[in-house]
Amino acid sequence: MSRATQRKQQKRKQKQWKDRQRRRSSSASKPHLNARHRDRLSRQKPRAWNGERPEDVAVFDDRVFASLPKDMASHVRAVREALDMAGQLYVDEAVARVANIPRSSLLSDWRLLVRGLASWLNRETEAASACWARLDPARRPGRIAGALMAAHRTDLETIPLPSNESPHQGHSGDLHVDWGQRLDKQTLFAAKLVRKVRIDRAAIRVAEAGTAKREGPRDLLVGPDKLKWLVKFSADYRPTEPKLVAALHQAALARAFAQPYVDVFATATKSLPGPPHDPNNSLLSFFYHSARDSSTTDRFLKNYLLNDLPHNKSLSEPLRNALISQVHLNEARQNIESAGTGFASMFAPRPDKGEIEASLRRSINSYPANRSAHKARVDWIESQLEQVDGGKRERQRWETRLLEAMTAWSHGLPDDTEPRLWLVDHYIENESLEEAKPHVDWLSASRHDEPKVRCMPWKWKLLEAMQLSRRKATLSDVTDRLDAADELWPAWLPKDWLAYLRAALLLRRGDTEEYEQSRQAICREREIVRDSLADSCMMLGAAQRMRVTAADLKPLREPVDGAVKNLKTLADDELMEVGTFYWDLHRVELHYPAYRSHGSKFGKEFFSRIKERPRMIQQLVGDERFVATILWSSDHRFWGSGYDFPVPVELKVAAKHHPKIAAALVNGCLKLRYGWSIKREHGVEKEFIRQQAASQRDPFYRSWFASLADEMDESLEERGGGEFANSFAGFGDMFSSFMNEFRDQFDDIDDDDDGALDCDPTCPCPKCQAARERSGSTHRRIDTPF
């Protein structure tokens, strides 16, 4: 390069540097014009002029307000409150607040101002103009109206002021006002201010320009420069455009959240305030780091729960408590689902049961009306009871917790029927009739639509009869109770079992001859074979519930035990008959002790036949006994593990046209502990039964279909979307598909959820006694009182 060229380049660089320096110093010397605008706005206060009416001054001056007579003061108070409401955009409330100010009142102009303001704020300038035409332009309301109407003009910079600069003209009452004639210097200034703040909105143009500037690579949603700009923008415009600033903050935080750049996220959360429920962005940080690095996650959540929420006065106390409750519930769910049960526990760490229990308690204590928390706690305890292998003491501990959980639920949500129904059963089985009575009375008086609640008086009589059968001294009272139960028997429940209960009472009393006659009469009337599967199960069940002695129970067990040993020889009809009986017992939650040992065997046998010969489904779908057996199976998740859903395709096809089969699928889904994707797959059946509910003649199904659909919606809604919830669903789904793939290999393993004991808890035979000694259990679950 020649020397001349070098010199030219040097001179050019020097000139450029000098220009830069000059620009910097010139911008530094000029005052920040937006700061001036901010200062001006902050100085905008109402000031009374000499001779202004006291009732007008009283609207903003407390000393003048205090000197007003009472009736005028009440109108002024109304005006103040209305202006406050209008300022917060509660325009209808504002108009209503001043509606009682009469036309004759000196404050009537203010009433007109508020009415017109409602229209002006809704951009109905014609209506506002018509309303304000009647205002006295010499008074403050008239001047305010003049400024507001003039603000819509686009020629404010060039408009000539009227020759008479005093605006104190009497108003003609003409509805067609030339608002330009009402301008003076002050109202013109005020109009320009309103235009700048509310109509031109410079902040919008600045925001559009600022956010449009490209920064870094295309996939960078927000970077450090944009964040710096946003902080500056917020300082400039927050006083006049708080909502715009807040919206841009939330957008920036959401964009930083969606990026993998931890440093940018950290900058965003430190420099921008979060939403009202998370002003320090602790919760957002928890979500962000949950997906990336679990080691730092806990401190954000702890900070949110222990520091942020308790001190957050912008939230109402109920909302604060609800947030705390829901966070603890999510924590508990995370712990429960991350460990899993059964095969999942082989691969996952053992859950800290104490922590889960503590999280659930904290959730309930924070917000006792959190139904999901109560349900989660009950579900958790019931799952532990299913797995208990530690003996009597451990079982009793869990049963005590279950009682506490149900009691807490009933206290927290007194109108919920589920815990009360459970408590009635529990107290009666444990002979605490006094504790049960308040719940029975409440349920009976509740006029609840649910059939299980409406039949409470019937169930009470039946349970009383069963309880009185314990002692010979009270046996004489049992017949009355059975008669009363007969009178109250629900129309939707078959009455076949009542005859067996009466027969069992005869056996309990020692009236063996009458008992035999009774048995024969039952078989004649029902046209069934004595000691067939259904007959023997119904008799055994009745005898156990009516406290028949062990010696008399022994011959009743034999046909049932025989059937269990020869499952393959049982006819399909027999299995469906007993399935129908068990479905009825399930509907009213009245089981007998031995059910736990043989019920599932009959169910699994029948279901395995369906899977082997799926054509049976098509052939039998019109048979109510088949449908009842499917419904009964659904209560046991179709004999699956809780992770899988072993339903043949043909059943799903049948569900499209058969509402009870559809209900069975939905019911089975709801019993799954995990498998949210499975639940979502059965959305079609859920909607089908919701539509069919109203047309069901049977009141039980009419109510049950609707509540199943609602429960499924609730279950899916609580899991929701988003990474936080989906992470649990994903984990559960992973094991669900694992189970589906390897189910055949694990078929031999009995993961029967009917209980840890494979025996009748009240049977005196050596085999059952040995099984009980091994488990150390002598006291069974609440539905097995013996």
Place this chain on the structure above:
Amino acid sequence: MNKIADPLKTLGVPEGASEEAVRLRYLELVKQFPPERDPERFREIHTAYEAAKDPLVIARRLLEPPDSDAPPRWSAVIDEQKEEPPALGVDLLLSLGNCEEDHAEARDGTEERDATEERDGL
């Protein structure tokens, strides 16, 4: 009847709607469907509003993290805010009726230009 239908969908407000937005929308709908004119629809709206303002329902909504698959666009956020002009504070509103001459204010009112806009790239 479906008591679990999304209350926000029934009211026609977006997922992230604040308590305030839900309340304003409810008032709008009640005006359109007052109980004496359309009792069925009013009952539906009222039930949805009661559910939407339930603290637990609000809490569950607030505890949903942002959708990282669909971060908000700047332009969409600004367009939404264009429809919501800022409120006028009571002091500002009442001061529009001032009558005393303040020379400094009057001068600023006629000469002001927003150089900030130029500096910020307009």
